[in-house]
Amino acid sequence: MDQCYGGIEAGGTKFVCAVGSHPDDLHKESFDTTDPQQTLTRAVGFFKARNSHRPITAIGIGSFGPIDLHWDSPTYGFITSTPKKGWANTDIVGRIKASLDVPVAFDTDVNAAALGEHRWGAAKELTNFIYLTIGTGVGGGGLVNGKLLHGLVHPEMGHICLPRHVEDTYRGNCPFHNTETSYSCFEGLASGPAMTERWGQTPQSLGDDHKAWYLEAYYVSMAIVSYVCTLSPQRIIIGGGVMKHEKLIGLIRHKVKEMLNDYVQAAALLESIEDYIVLPKLGHNAGVVGAIELAKLAAVDSR
Amino acid sequence: MDQCYGGIEAGGTKFVCAVGSHPDDLHKESFDTTDPQQTLTRAVGFFKARNSHRPITAIGIGSFGPIDLHWDSPTYGFITSTPKKGWANTDIVGRIKASLDVPVAFDTDVNAAALGEHRWGAAKELTNFIYLTIGTGVGGGGLVNGKLLHGLVHPEMGHICLPRHVEDTYRGNCPFHNTETSYSCFEGLASGPAMTERWGQTPQSLGDDHKAWYLEAYYVSMAIVSYVCTLSPQRIIIGGGVMKHEKLIGLIRHKVKEMLNDYVQAAALLESIEDYIVLPKLGHNAGVVGAIELAKLAAVDSR
Numbered sequence: 001m002d003q004c005y006g007g008i009e010a011g012g013t014k015f016v017c018a019v020g021s022h023p024d025d026l027h028k029e030s031f032d033t034t035d036p037q038q039t040l041t042r043a044v045g046f047f048k049a050r051n052s053h054r055p056i057t058a059i060g061i062g063s064f065g066p067i068d069l070h071w072d073s074p075t076y077g078f079i080t081s082t083p084k085k086g087w088a089n090t091d092i093v094g095r096i097k098a099s100l101d102v103p104v105a106f107d108t109d110v111n112a113a114a115l116g117e118h119r120w121g122a123a124k125e126l127t128n129f130i131y132l133t134i135g136t137g138v139g140g141g142g143l144v145n146g147k148l149l150h151g152l153v154h155p156e157m158g159h160i161c162l163p164r165h166v167e168d169t170y171r172g173n174c175p176f177h178n179t180e181t182s183y184s185c186f187e188g189l190a191s192g193p194a195m196t197e198r199w200g201q202t203p204q205s206l207g208d209d210h211k212a213w214y215l216e217a218y219y220v221s222m223a224i225v226s227y228v229c230t231l232s233p234q235r236i237i238i239g240g241g242v243m244k245h246e247k248l249i250g251l252i253r254h255k256v257k258e259m260l261n262d263y264v265q266a267a268a269l270l271e272s273i274e275d276y277i278v279l280p281k282l283g284h285n286a287g288v289v290g291a292i293e294l295a296k297l298a299a300v301d302s303r
Numbered sequence: 304m305d306q307c308y309g310g311i312e313a314g315g316t317k318f319v320c321a322v323g324s325h326p327d328d329l330h331k332e333s334f335d336t337t338d339p340q341q342t343l344t345r346a347v348g349f350f351k352a353r354n355s356h357r358p359i360t361a362i363g364i365g366s367f368g369p370i371d372l373h374w375d376s377p378t379y380g381f382i383t384s385t386p387k388k389g390w391a392n393t394d395i396v397g398r399i400k401a402s403l404d405v406p407v408a409f410d411t412d413v414n415a416a417a418l419g420e421h422r423w424g425a426a427k428e429l430t431n432f433i434y435l436t437i438g439t440g441v442g443g444g445g446l447v448n449g450k451l452l453h454g455l456v457h458p459e460m461g462h463i464c465l466p467r468h469v470e471d472t473y474r475g476n477c478p479f480h481n482t483e484t485s486y487s488c489f490e491g492l493a494s495g496p497a498m499t500e501r502w503g504q505t506p507q508s509l510g511d512d513h514k515a516w517y518l519e520a521y522y523v524s525m526a527i528v529s530y531v532c533t534l535s536p537q538r539i540i541i542g543g544g545v546m547k548h549e550k551l552i553g554l555i556r557h558k559v560k561e562m563l564n565d566y567v568q569a570a571a572l573l574e575s576i577e578d579y580i581v582l583p584k585l586g587h588n589a590g591v592v593g594a595i596e597l598a599k600l601a602a603v604d605s606r
Contacts (some may be wrong), residue, residue: 066568081568128454140533144447144454151431151535152569159566160529163466163486174323176566183466183525183562185532196490222486226463229488230443230533232454233535263462265369265384266455 005299006047006059006102006289009109010092012084013136016038017046017289019056023120023282023289036090042302044099048096051100058103058302059096060294062112062287064137067092069106069150077106083175103299109157109287110141111148113239116290121281122237130233131286132157134220135240137189142233158187162222165215170198190219192242203242209220216242217251224252224277225259234268239280253277306540308602309350309362309405310594312412313395315387316439319591320349322359326423326585326592339393347402354371354403361406361605362399363597365415365590367440372409372453386478391450411458412436412590413444414451416542416583419593421446424528424584427541433536433555435460437523438543441490445536461490465525468518473501493522495545506545519545520554523524527555527580528562537571556580 002021009016015033020026029046033039047056048064066082068075093106107115114131117123123131130142140157142149149155159174161183167256172188173263187195193204199212206212224236243249253273260269268276280286305324312319318336323329332349336342350359369385371378380396396409408419417434420426426434426446433445443460445452452458462477464486475481475491491497498506502515509515546552556576563572564571571579583589 003488052327052547144452145450147448149447149534152531152537152571153535153567155535156532159532161466161525161562163464176564177562179564181561182564183528222464224485227533228455229459229462230530231452232458234455258484259464259480261479261482261485264456264459283414 003057003299004054005292005295006056007288007295008043008059008096009112009287009291010061010063011109011287012064012082015043016045016286018292019047019050019054020292023285024294026285026289026292028288035086036092039094042090044096044185047100049072056100056102058105058295060105060107060112060255060291060296060298061092061096062107062109062291063092065139066153066156067106067108069154074221077104095223096234101231103259103298103302105294105301107148107294108139108141110157111154112141112142112290112294113286113295114237114290115148116286116288117237117280119293121286122278122291123235126234128231128233129235129237130157130227130231131280132236132238133240134190134238135192136236138191138240140227141229144231155289157223159185160223160226162186162189162219164189168198168215170194171219173197185296186219186223190216190223190242193209197217203245208247213245213248213251217248217255219258220248220252221255222258228260228264228269235275236277238277239282239286243279249277249279306360306602308595308598309355309359309403310591310598311346311362311364311399312415312590312594313364313366314412315367315385315591320346321591321595322350322353322357323595325595326588329588329592329595330431331591338572339395342393343398347399350403358573359403359405361408361598361602362403363394363408363410363415363594363599363601364399365410365412365594365597366395368411368442369456370409370411372457380407386409389547406601406605408604410451411442411444412595413442414457415444415593415597416589417444417446417540417593418451418596419585419589419591420540420583422596423592424589425581426538429537431534431536432538433460433530433534434537434583435541436543437493437541437545438495441494441543443530445534447534460526460530461494462488463526465489465492465522465531467492468521471501471518473497476491476500489522489526493519493526493545498545505547511550516548516551516554520551520558523551523555524558527559531563531572532560538578539580540583541580542587542589546582552576552580552582564575
């Protein structure tokens with residue numbers, strides 16, 4: 001039997017916990033994200049119950065952010081300045097480690113999902129790619145030069161500035177990037193809640209031909225163009241709730257090509273954009289499968 | 304005596320050739336970029352003349368682009384689809400290799416400059432940083448996870464989309480990103496020639512308090528904010544002719560802080576932005592010093 005690992009996709013709305021070793025060997029449970037005490041206790045309970053009959057080698061956590069990823073920082077493993085009520089300065093790694101006594105790996109939810117897609121999904125053998133999520137929030141992670149993208153902190157791809165469409169009077173719902181002296185950011189203009197606020201109805205309830213989808217494709221495409229010019233990824237994977245609208249990915253592919261206007265001379269963009277901008281192969285499992293992959297890295301590091 | 308290397312900063316306006324081993328041991332010559340035949344012959348002549356009394360171990364080239372960096376491509380080492388007259392599809396590496404018979408390394412001008420600043424300048428010991436140039440063109444390179452940033456092709460950081468300032472009626476001068484269905488890109492709005500076209504006078508002739516500098520800082524800052532959110536660099540170095548205006552760097556620092564609005568919680572941004580956004584320590588030598596560093600990598604690779 002394969003080694004068994006634990007994975008936590010720590011989302012702002014929902015936690016997904018799983019044990020197993022690969023996408024076809026997963027025992028999952030998901031529950032609402034309430035306060036940290038209750039939520040983390042429930043996660044610990046999930047792993048303790050399973051640990052007794054199949055010991056867990058290590059646990060990986062892909063978390064909503066911002067988070068502290070610097071090993072040498074006193075707040076390593078914390079969710080830091082999140083506006084999410086009750087969760088600012090939460091020592092998520094410390095809590096899991098103290099209760100379960102196994103190596104714990106920690107990264108952003110989007111970097112975890114990127115790792116899942118790299119091992120089992122749409123980014124196999126790529127060294128440079130981006131995983132985006134467009135849902136309650138907008139974020140991005142990925143690999144560059146074969147390693148997960150970190151730096152000063154970690155990417156906050158949802159907060160790049162985008163030009164507002166000339167016909168869009170909505171300024172965006174990001175509390176940081178909605179002021180006179182700031183700018184309108186990608187997340188503020190294009191997240192699920194932003195769509196709901198702009199149109200007065202949820203994305204799920206918008207008809208197939210509603211102009212909302214054209215505007216959404218416009219913003220997502222503009223962001224992709226900027227990522228392409230900044231990182232030169234070999235592929236872009238887009239997950240998240242808003243992408244469940246089937247028509248959207250096609251609109252985005254069309255618009256990205258139109259906007260780049262053949263400037264970047266690469267066959268992937270010029271000739272096969274449908275293989276360049278793709279949905280996650282692991283679907284909504286990308287995050288938790290990636291968290292399991294993070295756990296495998298932690299197990300190797302701790303040997 | 305140290306080994307001797309050759310470096311070429313192949314710019315669209317000017318070629319700089321040098322031999323030596325470090326910034327204080329450089330013999331340089333620079334000349335106008337005319338047609339490929341004449342320009343490359345002159346470069347080869349420079350190295351041949353010096354090779355006889357101090358043999359050159361390898362040559363590094365930091366070139367204007369777009370360029371082909373894929374080892375397995377039939378056009379590896381070429382300048383590819385540049386709009387610069389006469390230079391599209393120029394086999395620059397092949398020409399240098401054929402004439403001088405030494406290992407040749409090849410990268411973008413901005414990646415070369417980044418490497419120079421990494422070894423000798425403002426980015427020592429950093430693993431993730433960006434080198435931007437704002438001059439005749441606008442471009443960026445850098446290191447991510449300790450290695451030069453490449454990918455599908457190479458970054459084209461000057462072509463990210465930026466929101467036009469509400470008072471700016473100028474659409475930008477980028478021939479690719481100036482159409483109804485495209486967007487206004489950073490280079491199109493903020494390069495030296497764009498400034499000249501917008502204001503009817505060159506950047507050098509604009510007074511210290513001309514509003515052009517506030518607008519320039521606005522665009523550069525917006526671009527930096529997007530790079531910070533996408534790559535999370537540990538530092539941003541900005542070179543190029545437009546940055547010679549002394550007041551500009553201060554305006555940019557101020558504006559970046561204002562725009563980010565404390566969203567990214569990192570001391571480098573919140574408390575010491577003057578060490579975060581900096582000018583190149585090597586000044587206008589960054590490119591050619593970096594090309595010498597590229598040559599050192601080629602020498603190691605070929606052993």
